[in-house]
Amino acid sequence: MAARPQPYLEGLNPAQRAAVETLDGPVLMLAGAGTGKTRALTARIVHLLNTGRARPHEVLAVTFTNKAAREMKTRVGQMLGQQVEGMPWLGTFHAICVKLLRRHAELVGLKSNFTILDTDDQLRLLKQLVAAEGIDDKRWPARMLAGIIDGWKNRALTPDKIPSADAGAYNHRGPEIYAQYQRRLIELNATDFGDLLLHMVTIFQAHPDVLAQYQRWFKYILVDEYQDTNVAQYLWLRLLAQGHKNICCVGDDDQSIYGWRGAEVGNILRFETDFLGAHVVKLEQNYRSTPHILAAASGVIAGNEGRLGKTLWTEETEGEKVRLIGHWDGEEEARWIGDEIESAQRGTRGLDPFSLDDMAILVRASHQMRAFEDRFLTIGLPYKVIGGPRFYERLEIRDAMAYFRVVTSPDDDLAFERIVNTPKRGLGEKAQQKIQRTARDHGVNLVEGARILLAHGGISGKGAAQLRLLIDGIDRWSSMLQGPRIEISEDDSVLDDGVAPLRMDYGPPDVSHVELAEMILDESGYTGMWQNDKTPEAPGRLENLKELVKALEGFENLQGFLEHVSLIMDNEQEGDGEKVSIMTLHAAKGLEFPMVFLPGWEDGLFPSQRSMDESGMKGLEEERRLAYVGITRAERICTISFAANRRVFGQWQNAMPSRFIDELPEEHVDVLTPPGLYGGGFGAAMPQSDLHDRAASANVYNSPGWKRLQSRSGARGTSQPRESRNVTIDMQAVAAFEMGERVFHDKFGYGEVIGIEGDKMEVAFEKAGTKKVVSRFLTGGKD
Ligand code: ATP
Ligand code: MG
Missing domain, CATH: 3.40.50.300 (P-loop containing nucleotide triphosphate hydrolases)
Structure with missing residues (x-):
């Protein structure tokens, strides 16, 4: 093949070029902020495509946010000087894992149209489980358990793998409720956020054939912001990279800011042992900031210990000081x-x-x-x-989305619970419990439960008629959804490595999903509910619903939209x-x-x-x-x-x-x-x-x-x-205090002065521990 022009290489410095052109084997680019890591990573993708080393779908590129993914896609197109025919595997860990999991959902007991719960639904579900166990939510908040479970998922721990050190979590009930929670999610045909990676790691570990397919498939793997990967993400990457071993990670230990969410900066420090023979590239020239800004940042970060320590310099000489x-x-x-x-x-x-x-x-x-x-x-x-x-957190938006969820995924009981009596249909607690019980007795979802209940006359009066209307509505709206919405097929052409490419096709719609969405909101009475509402917020809510329908226009179908919303990390207000x-x-x-x-x-x-x-x-x-x-x-x-x-x-x-x-x-x-x-x-x-x-x-x-x-x-x-x-x-003139004096602080309570440094007092607080506080925040500590 004739060499194609490579303008994207021009302007890169020698270190960046090395990172771009070292295509075989593991590469680690470890460098400070603004040194062009992301730019080099993008150029590397372009180089892979331009030299024919890989086709767009053979490149797995992981970014930290959806926004970063979109930007990278655009930049690849610009650098390449042509439209890229889609890079299906360029996205966040979550976005990529959703796609993979839809293909292999059955291996973990899910159907491919599973829904992704947001944190609110996740919490609701946990609350139900906690209540069923007779645990006092006030003493042992479900929210706390949610945090513990997220932590386990970040560490790729399924319920059977909880280490004994964690057995005492959540008053010793954590591991067991975690197991229940996971079972319940499967029954609901749902996942939470952490599951997306956890399930994929589980699948890769339990099904070597599936793993092998993707190891062959992803010829090149690229990861931006590697310092912020958690254990589950790390395992997932390591499993995939064992195939071609062409993995390029870029990061900066000084920018590791997700430790609280389970990220392990150790992943980046371990890279060279994980991937033997890794080529390590250091970038030192900063192209982003003025010297003052750079110096201020360097000054602050110097306060941290145990840093790798990197040099940063810039050719810039001008610029204002930090204000x-x-x-x-x-x-x-x-x-x-x-x-x-x-x-x-x-x-x-x-x-x-x-x-x-x-x-x-x-x-x-x-x-x-x-x-x-x-x-x-x-x-x-x-x-x-x-x-x-923010937008998607609003009440009316969440209600509307629950309608869409029931229609796209009838097993989504949480969504059904949310809408069954919204607007009011005369289906109070009692009626809802009946539906729940029927569903449980028959081992079916709530929509089916309601249907059975109606058929057996287990519910009567206004509620019955209204429930029938709702169920009929759900049936009708569901039937207007286009077939199975994402069809993933193996392309019939077989590539040189014997693997068929993956292809995703979207079937043609009968009624557009935008029309359908409007129909659902009108026919269900939901829009009407706000039209009849006389509170000052009602007009705003109707505006928001309109806005929601408008947002749908940018998507191929309802499910794609729901997926987008659950994955969304950055909702830039477009316009x-x-x-x-x-x-x-x-x-x-x-x-x-x-x-x-x-x-x-x-x-x-x-x-x-x-x-x-x-x-x-x-x-x-x-x-x-x-x-x-x-x-x-x-x-x-x-x-x-x-x-x-x-x-x-x-x-x-x-x-x-x-x-x-x-x-x-x-x-x-x-x-x-x-x-x-x-x-x-x-x-x-x-x-x-x-x-x-x-x-x-x-x-x-x-x-x-x-x-x-x-x-x-x-x-x-x-x-x-x-x-x-x-x-x-x-x-x-504010009084100073003496050593040993008893003092009081609004926030920390009573304590004793154990050290004095100018106007700063070191105080051993009875409840809050030892702290340094400025003396004027203290008063004499008489009880
Ligand atoms: P961060 O650590 O904040 O993610 P980064 O290392 O990823 O930073 P980039 O965002 O890739 O840095 O680059 C910072 C800026 O410097 C961008 O505007 C980029 O276009 C520019 N830049 C990078 N490399 C070069 C270069 N060789 N010549 C000119 N400009 C460059
Ligand atoms: Mg970057």
């Missing part, structure tokens, strides 16, 4: 950021105008988003929230026009934006309270990696902020600037003056007479973090605010 600013509260912070965004859009401060698409706000906790959403709605600033399935992105730091992994805002850098929020309370440094180190991920998302402008007051779950709390702020290297930071407090610009000036205000401003300026920042003055905008001196003096 740091303290605010009165979260609302003020949102207001300021809103104003900054608008002025960046206009192109102030000698900078070219930024597009809204170029700006992102990355928060530690999703509850931080509300302040921004509210503010942006008020000032009419277009934004999108990435990473939270024209530029938008600022708001997302969590976790969701921002792998992304980049010219201008990034990192709000809420306060102890207890970031790093999270939980990580601070934990003994040992593990949690805190993961938070620090998150800080590193956050800063390294920024290309040109990075602004970190904190508030002196934060309302958390409806309660006002004083906040201390994050300890990570102290870790920012001074020479790379510009400290800005908060406008709200000192009339330095926009934002309402605070009434200085108000004690609460003064306490809060003092909090900002008295904190060790801020004091250190003050000593760095000199840079633009760092002048000491006019009135803060008074405030500081006021607050210094």
Whole structure:
């Protein structure tokens, strides 16, 4: 074959080129943020296709989010300079496993049209099981068990493999209820999220023939963000890679941020022993960020121990320092950021105008988003929230989806339970129990149970007539679904390695699924229910239902849509026009934006309270990696902020600037003056007479973090605010405490002072353990 042009190789540096061109055998690309790992991985796919080493369906490429998968697909097409004829196996672990599991569902007792439960349904199911066991949900919350089971699934542990060390989980009942839960899921023809991988690992381990087929099939395996794979994902990859051994993983140990979800950074560190003879590529040149941003990120991450330690450099010499600013509260912070965004859009401060698409706000906790959403709605600033399935979490959307689920998968009892009396059909608790009992007695699903109950006259009156209407409706709607919706067939052409390609065909629809969806919502009375509803929310809910039907248009069929929704990790609000992105730091992994805002850098929020309370440094180190991920998302402008007051779950709390702020290297930071407090610009000036205000401003300026920042003055905008001196003096009048004194803290309760360092007291709290707190948060501890 004549060599095809390879423009995609141009512009890569030698190390990247090596990673792209070393096609045989295992390759590990281990490198810091913004060094072009993902870009090299993408070029590698293009190279595989371009050189004819593999056809699109022979490449298994795993990304961390659906958004990343879409972007990679687009980029492959662009680099290749032609339309790729689909890359069916480019996606997230979950998306790929759903496809595989549909093909082999029967090997674990499922049917190929199984439904994927979301966390809400999962919890409901667990609650039922827990209640049936007579366990007090208050003492032993089902939610806790859900977490334990997820943990087991992340470690690829089926109920028969729970280690004895875990036998005591959930008051010694965990393993047994886990087994029940798994059986119940199979009865419901359903899986939860963790099952997708767990079942595939089980299938691969128990059926060597199936595994062998895919080992041959996937000639090349590529994995982005390898540092965040959990044990189940790791096992799954290792099994598949044993065939051709052409596996290329890229990652960064400093960006491992999913330890809390079972990810094991050890996977990346073990790569060379797992895959002998692995070619290890190190990339050191950063192409994303300015030197100041890079230095700030490096400064923070240096606080972690046990790092592989990587060098990062950039050819860039220009750029602004990382900007740091303290605010009165979260609302003020949102207001300021809103104003900054608008002025960046206009192109102030000698900078070219930024597009809204170029700006992102990355928060530690999703509850931080509300302040921004509210503010942006008020000032009419277009934004999108990435990473939270917010739309699909709404009540009316979940109801509507339950209807779709019953129609596509009649075994989905949870969905049936949700809709059987919504809208009200006179089918109360009692009637529902009858249906449940009939179904159980006959060993059938609830739809069948209801049918039998009706046939035997086991239910009467208005309820009976309504139930019949519903069941008839379900029958009718189901019959309008196009045949088996996904047909997976072996192509008849046989390839050189003797394996038939896999092909997925979609049958032609009778009624379009969009029309069908509308029909279901109308005929079931669900839309009518909201039309007759006089509450203020009703019109919005009807809008949302319309929006849902609109969303369906982008899919081939109902099932594909349901699958999409259950897999969705990023629901970008589609639509024209530029938008600022708001997302969590976790969701921002792998992304980049010219201008990034990192709000809420306060102890207890970031790093999270939980990580601070934990003994040992593990949690805190993961938070620090998150800080590193956050800063390294920024290309040109990075602004970190904190508030002196934060309302958390409806309660006002004083906040201390994050300890990570102290870790920012001074020479790379510009400290800005908060406008709200000192009339330095926009934002309402605070009434200085108000004690609460003064306490809060003092909090900002008295904190060790801020004091250190003050000593760095000199840079633009760092002048000491006019009135803060008074405030500081006021607050210094706060009583200090002596060693051994009994004290009280609002959050931590009573304790005894065991150490004093300036205005910081080390206190042994009776309940909360030993903590360092600032003295003004303490009062004399008389009971
Ligand atoms: P992260 O660790 O954050 O996922 P990464 O290592 O995957 O980062 P990429 O996203 O691939 O980095 O690349 C960062 C930026 O640098 C992108 O805008 C990319 O296009 C650019 N880039 C990568 N390699 C080169 C190169 N050789 N020349 C010019 N630009 C490059
Ligand atoms: Mg990347």
